[in-house]
Amino acid sequence: MTVRDGTRRPTRPAEPVAREAPPPSPRPLGLWVYGMAGLLFGILITKAEVISWFRIQEMFRFQGFHMFGIFATAMPTGILTVQALKRWGMRTVRGEPISIPPKQWGRGIRYIAGGVIFGLGWTLTGACPGPLFALLGSGVGVMAVAIASALVGTWTYGLLRPRLPH
Amino acid sequence: MREFLLQPWPWYVAGPLIGLFPALLLLVGNKLFGVSSNLRHACAAVCPGSIAYFRYDFRREGGWNLVFALGILVGGFIAGAWLRNPDPVAIAARTKADLLALGIRDFSGLVPADVISWASLLSARGWAVIGGGGFLVGFGTAYAGGCTSGHGLSGVADLQGPSFLALLGFFTGGLAGTFLLWPLLMGLWP
Numbered sequence: 427m428t429v430r431d432g433t434r435r436p437t438r439p440a441e442p443v444a445r446e447a448p449p450p451s452p453r454p455l456g457l458w459v460y461g462m463a464g465l466l467f468g469i470l471i472t473k474a475e476v477i478s479w480f481r482i483q484e485m486f487r488f489q490g491f492h493m494f495g496i497f498a499t500a501m502p503t504g505i506l507t508v509q510a511l512k513r514w515g516m517r518t519v520r521g522e523p524i525s526i527p528p529k530q531w532g533r534g535i536r537y538i539a540g541g542v543i544f545g546l547g548w549t550l551t552g553a554c555p556g557p558l559f560a561l562l563g564s565g566v567g568v569m570a571v572a573i574a575s576a577l578v579g580t581w582t583y584g585l586l587r588p589r590l591p592h
Numbered sequence: 593m594r595e596f597l598l599q600p601w602p603w604y605v606a607g608p609l610i611g612l613f614p615a616l617l618l619l620v621g622n623k624l625f626g627v628s629s630n631l632r633h634a635c636a637a638v639c640p641g642s643i644a645y646f647r648y649d650f651r652r653e654g655g656w657n658l659v660f661a662l663g664i665l666v667g668g669f670i671a672g673a674w675l676r677n678p679d680p681v682a683i684a685a686r687t688k689a690d691l692l693a694l695g696i697r698d699f700s701g702l703v704p705a706d707v708i709s710w711a712s713l714l715s716a717r718g719w720a721v722i723g724g725g726g727f728l729v730g731f732g733t734a735y736a737g738g739c740t741s742g743h744g745l746s747g748v749a750d751l752q753g754p755s756f757l758a759l760l761g762f763f764t765g766g767l768a769g770t771f772l773l774w775p776l777l778m779g780l781w782p
Contacts (some may be wrong), residue, residue: 459620459684460734464660466615468667473597475674476605477668479703486763486770490684495603496610497744498638502612504749511615511748522614525738529737529747529754537743537754539700541761544732547635548762549769550725552703555733556627558726559661563668564676566703568710572726579730580631580771584645590735 469558470523479552486549532592540592547579600677613741615751620774626742628733630661669696693777717777736761 475481476496485493508526510516519522548554551572553561562569569588583590617623631652632646640646654723657730680699688699698705705712712718736758738747744762747755 457656460617460623460656460660461663463613463616463620464663465667465670466608466663467660468664468669469671469675470601470606470609470667471664471673473601473761474603474610474725475600475681475702476606476695477702478681479708480683480687480691480699483770484683484687484768486766487687487690489690490686492603496607499607500611500745501748502609504614504745505751507612508617508618508746508749509751511618516619518619518622520621522622524622526618526746527641528750529752531754534754534757536679536737537671537757538764540732540734540736541743541758542732542768543728544736545762545765545767546769546773547683547725547728547730547732547765548740549766550721551729552772553615554627555631555729556664556739556741558729559627559664559670560668561702563665563670564672564702565669566701566708567707568713568722571713572722572729573724575725575732576631576730577634578732579727579732580628581635581639581643581646581730583685583731583734584635584643584725586775587643587645592615592721 466555468563471556472560472564477553477557477564482549482552536590536592547576597675598677600682611745611749614746616776621656625746626657626738627661627664628739628742630657630731632734633658694774716744722776731766 439547471477474496475492481493482488484490511524544554550568551558553569553572555576558569558573562573614625617625633650636646636648636650636654637658681702683732691699691704696706703709707718707721709718713722729739733742736743737756738758740762743755743758747758
């Protein structure tokens, strides 16, 4: 990997975050479409109390059905709709092919270790990344500190990445 | 209608709607739904340094997603300002009893203001919960390559094995946080 000063160092290659394939249409959909989708998602998770610290506590203590009901309906809905898109070879509204890059197994360590670390943070703040933004928007201003800390966390991961087992 | 909008939305309404998002974003622009990538995009935008993980074109790869995250923020504002449910979150009575025993006193908001608020940042515990918790969320989701949305919704919808493993990790960490870390932070343990 060539870094800014021109030297080469044996770092792990950055994982691809998106696929090649420029859109065939000259004008891709405006970014506002994604903004609207995010807005609907934000309203949805706020009104469904997915962003509530109390609901997360109720879930991890296995004392209420609400969060499990959300997962138990969201996951099958996601599986059915995404598998249908793939089965029928559907394209985007602009005619691009739909492709989902498979997640790399590696040694599998990152999914357990990273997952456990995230899970700890999830119970402390009561929020995963989407709810962090929704909580800030809904008036819990101190979540700005949690978001800033999350950025420091992600940056630290980027720094340590070559030395962490994956 | 207005009555319904102001109430908390039940799981059987919200769950299926949330589950539509991976397919929706694939149909709109072949985008893989996942919110935690935005933390990486923001780092790439603000402070990539010479770290290979952050050296890519964040506008091209993540511009749409950063706008999506901004949308979540605005959606949270709309739901909080005009659709707010005035009552405390209706958690199970047993959970409320457990949380009282833990030392939580303020049940009025979406988060317990006695441990998560600006005022709580005056204490070490507040920093551990808000700063430490945020750090673990950012570090853990980047390490795991996704969060509740990227793995829990998108990865699961695509039936990807690693995402199911990550979910197991999320829950293991969550249980450890609930039953070990919180009692420790509230001075109940050891």
